[in-house]
Amino acid sequence: MKFIKDHLTFIFPMMAILLGIEFFLVFDRTTSSYEEGLREGYSMFIVADKELNLAEFQKLNPHISKSTPVTKDELAQEISQGISKSSSEKILQALPYFYNIKFDTYLHTSVLDSIKTSLETDERIKKVETFGNSYSASYTLFSFIKFALKAFVIFMSLVSLFLVVKQMEVWNYAHRERMQVMEIFGAPLMLRSGVLFKVATIDAVISTILTTTIFVMLKHKWAEESHLEILKQMQDLLFRPFDFFILLMTSLMIVIVSVYIVVFSTRESSQ
């Protein structure tokens, strides 16, 4: 019973850390696709005296990733309905150049403002039209949700880390005498801490497998059975095989650091 309790008191906080990390990874992936949608949906409308290509726009700001000219023909046709062909040609010639520009990433509204300012300072550009209000509202809401989740994950990981350290203190107490005896007889660090590494590594692997199982179940069973459209849409993003390695590496890193803390604190207290 004590054996099981000893393991669970390490496995549970470790799982909490790993769940936090996996939630973070999933959230990052799902928000990335949402960010991509927001980025795709946002553009600036440029009115210019002269014809400009993408390279010229990028000289003005490197965040500009795409410029699409708005064809003037349709515009001229609409304006010149009912007037003569020669007048229509004159209107077409007099019209400025129109462009839709898009950006390489999801930008903060202040960055968009500075891009607008830098574009307006160019003498070839007559007007820059932005769609700030809706974009700003989306950006603020989105940033707040992201911040709240990150803060929660960090807080949960910190609390769990304290629990892991607490368990380390228990191990320290349980293994202190054995490690001190081995040290007196000249055992190298790896030999005297071998049992701790073995136990902690097994617990870390178990924690990783359990966390992975939860997310695999979430992806393949609960997401399908939930009838929630958003979960179904995001199903592919819920867990990826590479996540297992990230979780395993993280748990092993925590084990290595924790065991070394125990070993060195035992060593100091024996001297």
Next chain:
Amino acid sequence: MANNIVINASHLTLSYGDTEIIKDAAFSVKQGEFVFITGPSGSGKSTLLKSLYGQIKPTAGKLVVGGLDMRTINSNKLQELRTHLGIVFQDYKLINEWTVAKNVVLPLIIAGYSMDVQETQAKRLLKHVKLSDKYGAYPLELSGGEQQRVGVARAMSKNPFLMLADEPTGNLDEYSSNVIWDLMENACGQLKTTVLVVTHRIPSVFSIPYRHFIIENKGVYEVH
């Protein structure tokens, strides 16, 4: 080891913080000698013993064990030195989760000997200390005297050049104490291991020649 001197101390001072325990001590021990160190409680006997296996570093003077200066020794050299020492403790310091046999061969495990060698040596040593029937038992299943015999067997398992014992019979009855003294006499007399024992009282019957140091007023003096 120059002139077969295993331990050489000169102007040796040992302290805990600002408190000096041993001051300006000088003594030497040759290979194959049996040495008793006695003194009243709190005189610094155990402190002196700890300094011999590097648990405490000298604060002044010189202490050389097995040719190594214990003041300047680095952790790797100290680790290496400890693998050539046999240490016996008053409270046995056996690993309770390990069998008696595994405890006995701890120095061999540390040295990386094969399982076959460990098994053979464990059987031989347990026979020597008359505990053959306790091969697979755990320390807490043994009496105090039996645990100390395991401790002595562990100390002898790698044929150390120096055996250090801190009050080895302090917790034992007379019969068990005599068994331990016999084993230590045997280690020194037959195996030519240098033995240094810290104790309150020298046994009344002791069949091999020995030297006796006493610790008094922070000094170490030989009793002739």
